[in-house]
Amino acid sequence: MWRYGALLPLDPQLDTDARHIVALGEGHTPLLDYSTQATARAGGFRLWFKDEGRQHPGFGGNPTHSFKDRGMAVAVSMARRFGITAMAVPTQGNAGDSLCHYAQAAAIKVAVAMPDNTPDPIIGNVAAAAFRNPDVSLELVSGTIREAGLLLKERYLPEGYFNCATFQEPGWRIEGKKTLGLEIAEALGGQAGEWRLPDVIVYPTGGGTGMLGMWKAFTELEALRLLDSKRPRMISVQSAATAPLVTAIANDASDTVAADAGDTLAYGLNVPGGVGHFAVLEIIRQSGGTAIALSETEIADSTRQTWNDTRWWVCPEGGACIAALPYLLESGHISRGDDVVVVNTGSFEKYLPQVRHLL
Amino acid sequence: MWRYGALLPLDPQLDTDARHIVALGEGHTPLLDYSTQATARAGGFRLWFKDEGRQHPGFGGNPTHSFKDRGMAVAVSMARRFGITAMAVPTQGNAGDSLCHYAQAAAIKVAVAMPDNTPDPIIGNVAAAAFRNPDVSLELVSGTIREAGLLLKERYLPEGYFNCATFQEPGWRIEGKKTLGLEIAEALGGQAGEWRLPDVIVYPTGGGTGMLGMWKAFTELEALRLLDSKRPRMISVQSAATAPLVTAIANDASDTVAADAGDTLAYGLNVPGGVGHFAVLEIIRQSGGTAIALSETEIADSTRQTWNDTRWWVCPEGGACIAALPYLLESGHISRGDDVVVVNTGSFEKYLPQVRHLL
Numbered sequence: 001m002w003r004y005g006a007l008l009p010l011d012p013q014l015d016t017d018a019r020h021i022v023a024l025g026e027g028h029t030p031l032l033d034y035s036t037q038a039t040a041r042a043g044g045f046r047l048w049f050k051d052e053g054r055q056h057p058g059f060g061g062n063p064t065h066s067f068k069d070r071g072m073a074v075a076v077s078m079a080r081r082f083g084i085t086a087m088a089v090p091t092q093g094n095a096g097d098s099l100c101h102y103a104q105a106a107a108i109k110v111a112v113a114m115p116d117n118t119p120d121p122i123i124g125n126v127a128a129a130a131f132r133n134p135d136v137s138l139e140l141v142s143g144t145i146r147e148a149g150l151l152l153k154e155r156y157l158p159e160g161y162f163n164c165a166t167f168q169e170p171g172w173r174i175e176g177k178k179t180l181g182l183e184i185a186e187a188l189g190g191q192a193g194e195w196r197l198p199d200v201i202v203y204p205t206g207g208g209t210g211m212l213g214m215w216k217a218f219t220e221l222e223a224l225r226l227l228d229s230k231r232p233r234m235i236s237v238q239s240a241a242t243a244p245l246v247t248a249i250a251n252d253a254s255d256t257v258a259a260d261a262g263d264t265l266a267y268g269l270n271v272p273g274g275v276g277h278f279a280v281l282e283i284i285r286q287s288g289g290t291a292i293a294l295s296e297t298e299i300a301d302s303t304r305q306t307w308n309d310t311r312w313w314v315c316p317e318g319g320a321c322i323a324a325l326p327y328l329l330e331s332g333h334i335s336r337g338d339d340v341v342v343v344n345t346g347s348f349e350k351y352l353p354q355v356r357h358l359l
Numbered sequence: 360m361w362r363y364g365a366l367l368p369l370d371p372q373l374d375t376d377a378r379h380i381v382a383l384g385e386g387h388t389p390l391l392d393y394s395t396q397a398t399a400r401a402g403g404f405r406l407w408f409k410d411e412g413r414q415h416p417g418f419g420g421n422p423t424h425s426f427k428d429r430g431m432a433v434a435v436s437m438a439r440r441f442g443i444t445a446m447a448v449p450t451q452g453n454a455g456d457s458l459c460h461y462a463q464a465a466a467i468k469v470a471v472a473m474p475d476n477t478p479d480p481i482i483g484n485v486a487a488a489a490f491r492n493p494d495v496s497l498e499l500v501s502g503t504i505r506e507a508g509l510l511l512k513e514r515y516l517p518e519g520y521f522n523c524a525t526f527q528e529p530g531w532r533i534e535g536k537k538t539l540g541l542e543i544a545e546a547l548g549g550q551a552g553e554w555r556l557p558d559v560i561v562y563p564t565g566g567g568t569g570m571l572g573m574w575k576a577f578t579e580l581e582a583l584r585l586l587d588s589k590r591p592r593m594i595s596v597q598s599a600a601t602a603p604l605v606t607a608i609a610n611d612a613s614d615t616v617a618a619d620a621g622d623t624l625a626y627g628l629n630v631p632g633g634v635g636h637f638a639v640l641e642i643i644r645q646s647g648g649t650a651i652a653l654s655e656t657e658i659a660d661s662t663r664q665t666w667n668d669t670r671w672w673v674c675p676e677g678g679a680c681i682a683a684l685p686y687l688l689e690s691g692h693i694s695r696g697d698d699v700v701v702v703n704t705g706s707f708e709k710y711l712p713q714v715r716h717l718l
Contacts, residue, residue, distance in 0.1 A: 054715065055715065055716065120483075120484065120487060121480060121483065123483075123487045123490075124479075124480065124482075124483020124484055124486060124487040125479065125483055127483060127486040127487040127489070127490040128479060128482045128483040128486040128487075130486070130490060131482075131486040131489060131490065131497060131499075132499070138490060140490075140491070311670065349708065349711055352708055356413065356414065357414065
């Protein structure tokens with residue numbers, strides 16, 4: 001992803017920047033053609049699957065198998081540039097695994113707080129690191145990312161740990177997530193070196209950094225006259241168990257109201273309220289998009305079906321996006337002939353105990 | 360697997376025994392027909408894949424996704440019966456993950472020592488347990504199961520930890536592994552309730568408990584007049600990197616000589632010398648079998664091919680067994696018309712960082 005260095009806070013082509021960059025293979029993930037999917041076939045639209053979860057031959061690959069690596073690669077590189085020696089992050093799982101991985105590579109101390117019901121492979125990655133490296137701290141909390149954030153504020157931030165929580169750092173993670181939008185526009189532009197946006201982007205939205213990152217990328221590409229002002233309809237997909245964005249859209253509210261967290265297979269979506277949700281809502285409305293919630297049965301069935309169809313390592317959040325397609329077709333947010341991009345933010349391997357029976 | 364209670368040290372049908380049993384779903388794994396495999400097709404033999412790694416619909420499933428659970432379920436149940444309160448095991452990985460899981464369920468203290476290069480998911484499972492539960496200890500050593508055993512002898516056994524190492528406990532693990540042989544004989548016998556053995560069993564052999572367990576099962580079935588004296592040719596598959604059994608067979612030796620450990624994708628086979636190897640050699644010879652070593656390239660290619668053919672979650676040790684088939688056909692250990700059972704001792708999910716590029 002660092003080939004977009006000119007649009008990032010650090011550019012590997014500049015000697016002064018390059019030495020700070022912690023690059024571990026993140027980004028350059030494939031945009032897979034999934035137009036064979038049943039709803040896409042019936043609805044006559046072209047479906048693309050942006051697979052952030054695992055390495056495909058000839059592509060890069062996020063080292064901790066989720067889109068979180070894009071943001072953390074930039075955040076940790078910038079931390080190094082500014083001489084930060086300790087970082088902390090509250091997380092639903094993947095962001096913590098990612099920060100832990102990058103911080104260790106940069107020899108930065110790291111504290112990760114996550115819910116105690118986070119899937120074993122994610123807890124295991126950070127626990128193994130904490131076990132081997134005294135500079136890694138892991139805290140498990142009862143609750144969600146919200147309680148994790150409170151614990152860090154109480155115990156770690158006063159010790160000088162830099163807060164790397166969504167929207168609470170200077171925007172480095174959003175800069176990294178921009179590359180998701182840049183890659184989609186570049187891949188759809190094709191061999192000719194054009195840049196082209198899809199008609200619809202279906203994105204599983206927890207905190208929403210990815211949504212803001214992609215949107216910022218499109219704005220910058222327009223400023224560079226590589227794109228016009230047309231934007232994709234941006235669709236936020238949530239779990240019915242925890243759907244603050246869906247509620248806000250339905251109520252025409254300018255921000256979400258933090259609700260109680262639910263219980264969902266799509267752990268990354270279990271974010272009861274997000275600091276940047278007001279901005280996500282703006283993007284959704286400005287783009288003519290919407291927010292939609294899926295039931296746990298729909299999420300599980302869709303994850304299973306996608307795996308059976310493709311053998312791609314789909315995460316439940318990605319499965320939720322596929323499950324949203326029939327509703328979006330019915331509501332007119334997707335039309336015949338559209339290019340639709342679904343973002344699969346991670347890999348089922350991070351959720352194995354919970355999804356194994358689906359596969 | 361506890362339906363074989365009458366042949367196990369504890370029988371769930373006896374009130375006095377039942378309360379000690381720690382049953383977590385182990386055993387009752389499927390015997391999958393893989394006669395479509397290229398060598399089987401070309402060689403005209405029937406190939407069966409005993410999948411110990413993951414749950415298939417309608418079957419049980421080893422809770423830590425390896426055949427080790429059969430042995431540990433019995434070992435921990437017996438420990439509970441005898442009032443043992445602390446257990447320790449040196450391991451190449453899977454046995455430690457398994458003991459950790461069962462001991463926790465039985466509220467028994469546990470110490471696991473394993474090589475520091477054990478795949479992340481295995482270290483992660485035990486590290487996460489050690490992180491959350493003060494009764495779980497994890498030690499990482501430089502070397503193999505041998506160095507792990509030395510560490511436990513020095514630091515944990517003097518503290519009263521019961522040694523659950525292969526062949527160093529009273530044989531409970533072998534009793535559990537017997538069920539592997541019982542299930543194979545029962546599955547091949549078919550619906551009629553007959554018991555039938557295959558002509559060949561191809562088994563990835565590290566320490567060799569499974570080999571002894573299956574053999575003991577066949578002996579007991581014969582004593583019960585459910586089988587005659589005919590036995591399958593027992594084939595030990597090893598990695599060329601660490602192949603003490605292959606060397607012993609070639610040298611006509613009665614026991615293995617502990618060699619330096621190698622470096623193999625099939626971690627479970629990286630056992631330089633096994634206390635019970637003399638008994639494995641006896642079984643191999645008595646059965647008309649052999650021991651065979653595969654190169655790392657062959658193991659990797661075969662694991663990839665098996666995954667591509669079947670989408671079963673094959674572990675490298677299982678891949679090694681499939682890779683052995685052409686050699687066994689050529690050497691006459693497999694003949695046209697034979698029933699051949701390959702044992703897939705675990706799942707690729709325990710080796711993900713090492714096998715992901717193969718899948």
